[in-house]
Amino acid sequence: MKRLWRWLIPLAAVPVLALLAYGFRVSPRDIPSPLVGRPAPAFALATLEGEPLSLAGHRGKVVVLNFWASWCYPACYEEAPVLERNWRGYRDRGVVVVGVDIQDKREAAVKFVGDFGLTFPIAQDLKGTVSVDFGVYGVPETFFLDRAGRIRVKHVGAVTDDVFRATVDRLLAEASSP
Amino acid sequence: MSRVAIMLCAALVLLAAAASPAQAQSAKPVSEDVVHEIAAQLRCVVCQNLSVADSPSEMASQMRAIIRERLAGGESPAEVQRYFVDRYGEWILLSPPRRGFNLLVWFLPLAAVAVGLLIVGALVWRWTHRGRGVRTPPAAVDPAMSERIRRELESGS
Numbered sequence: 001m002k003r004l005w006r007w008l009i010p011l012a013a014v015p016v017l018a019l020l021a022y023g024f025r026v027s028p029r030d031i032p033s034p035l036v037g038r039p040a041p042a043f044a045l046a047t048l049e050g051e052p053l054s055l056a057g058h059r060g061k062v063v064v065l066n067f068w069a070s071w072c073y074p075a076c077y078e079e080a081p082v083l084e085r086n087w088r089g090y091r092d093r094g095v096v097v098v099g100v101d102i103q104d105k106r107e108a109a110v111k112f113v114g115d116f117g118l119t120f121p122i123a124q125d126l127k128g129t130v131s132v133d134f135g136v137y138g139v140p141e142t143f144f145l146d147r148a149g150r151i152r153v154k155h156v157g158a159v160t161d162d163v164f165r166a167t168v169d170r171l172l173a174e175a176s177s178p
Numbered sequence: 179m180s181r182v183a184i185m186l187c188a189a190l191v192l193l194a195a196a197a198s199p200a201q202a203q204s205a206k207p208v209s210e211d212v213v214h215e216i217a218a219q220l221r222c223v224v225c226q227n228l229s230v231a232d233s234p235s236e237m238a239s240q241m242r243a244i245i246r247e248r249l250a251g252g253e254s255p256a257e258v259q260r261y262f263v264d265r266y267g268e269w270i271l272l273s274p275p276r277r278g279f280n281l282l283v284w285f286l287p288l289a290a291v292a293v294g295l296l297i298v299g300a301l302v303w304r305w306t307h308r309g310r311g312v313r314t315p316p317a318a319v320d321p322a323m324s325e326r327i328r329r330e331l332e333s334g335s
Binding site: 031032033034035103127128129131132133134135136137138 | 223224236237240241243244262263264265266267269
C-alpha cells in the first residue's frame with residue numbers, strides 16, 4: 001500500500017506535464033476558424049487605383065482572398081510571387097486572386113505592389129473591419145472561397161505553389177459538378 | 179437687424195441638424211466604459227496575452243473602434259461580443275464561458291485545491307494524533323538483566 005502511494009504522487013504530475021507539453025506546442029494561430037464552411041462576409045473596398053472591389057463582383061468564381069501587409073517579412077514577400085504567378089496561370093479558368101492589405105501605409109503598399117509587379121486586384125482595409133469580419137489574426141492569411149462564395153479553406157502563413165494549386169484545383173473540380 | 183436674423187437662422191439650422199432623428203440614430207451616444215468593458219474581455223489577436231483594452235497595437239485599436247461603431251449602431255454588448263466570437267471562436271474570450279466542457283477549466287482547480295486540503299488535513303491529523311492513548315507499555319525487562327545493570331551502576335560509583 002505504502003509502495004503504491006510512493007508511485008502515485010509522481011504519476012499525478014504526468015497528466016499535468018502532458019497538458020503543458022500539448023499547450024505549449026500548439027500555435028494559437030492554428031485554431032480552426034469558425035468561418036470555414038460558412039458564406040464569406042461581404043465587403044466593399046476600393047483598390048489601390050480607386051476602383052470598387054467587392055466579393056459580389058466575383059460571384060461564381062473561385063476566390064483566393066489573401067490578407068497581407070508590406071511590413072510582413074518574410075512570409076508575405078515569399079508568397080507574393082506565388083500569388084502573382086498562379087493568378088496569371090488561373091485567371092482564365094474562373095479563378096480570381098484578391099489581396100487585402102491590412103494595417104499598412106498606402107505608400108508602402110504601393111511600393112510592395114510595384115516591387116513584385118502584382119496585377120491582381122488589391123484593396124486596403126484601413127479600418128480593419130474586413131480583417132475582423134474574416135477573423136484574421138495576422139498576416140499572411142489566405143481564404144479559399146468556392147464558387148458559391150463559401151469559405152472552404154483558411155491557410156495561415158505563406159501560400160506555396162503546392163497549396164495554391166491543390167486547393168484551387170479541388171475547388172474548381174467540385175464546382176463543375178454541382 | 180439682418181445680421182441678427184441670419185445668425186438666428188444659422189443657429190436654428192444647427193439645432194435642427196443636431197436634433198434630427200437621422201443624426202440621433204447614426205450617433206447613438208456610446209459610453210467609453212462599455213467599450214472598455216467589452217474590449218477587456220477580448221483577447222488581442224496579435225499579442226495573445228493582452229486584452230483588446232490593454233493592447234497598444236493597431237489591430238486592437240481598430241477592434242475598439244469596431245466595438246464603438248457596433249454599439250453606436252444599436253447593438254447590445256452581448257451582441258458585440260457574439261460578433262467577435264462568431265469570427266474568432268471562443269478563443270478570443272479571455273475567460274472561457276462557464277458551460278459544457280469549459281466547466282472543467284473553472285472547477286478542476288477548485289477540486290484540486292479541495293483534494294489537496296483534504297490530504298494535508300488528514301496528514302496533519304495523523305501526525306498530531308499519532309500514538310496518543312495507545313502508548314505501548316515499556317517492554318518487560320528481563321529481571322536478570324535489570325539486576326546486572328543495577329550491580330554495574332553501583333560498582334561503578
